[in-house]
Amino acid sequence: MKEVMSDEQLIIPFPSLVQKIGSERVREIRSIAAKHNCILKRVRRSRNWQLSGERCHLLALLKVLGGLYQTEDFVLVKLHQYLNCNDKTGQGSLLLHEMIRSDPSLTAAELMEKTGCTLVEVRLARTEYEDF
Helix, strand or coil: CCCCHHHCEEEEEECCHHHHHCHHHHHHHHHHHHHCCCEEEECCCCCCEEEEEEHHHHHHHHHHHHHHCCCCCHHHHHHHHHHHHCCCCCCCCHHHHHHHHHCCCCCHHHHHHHHCCCHHHHHHHHHHHHHC
């Protein structure tokens, strides 16, 4: 029997979010997240924040934020890394493929750093891109 990962509630930590991207961007991302059934909130009274939602909603949010911000953005990278690390369905390389399509000149080291993928995953994604 297969597990359905989309029903699972995921919580992604964002340490020092306001200090890294600014309060205006946090408000903007918070409203976008709410539209996608995700919640971006502060953890108690600390400077840390967390984003929670179901996997399918977080992937939709990642796609929308990918269209609004640069691929190097702190929120995009962190969100992709978390979804990639916790992905058991094999669909975690979404941002990696988008980054290769948008800028094929990125080196493997840059892609690994920005996405948290392994060298093997980067090479497979490049091969798929070149064959496509």
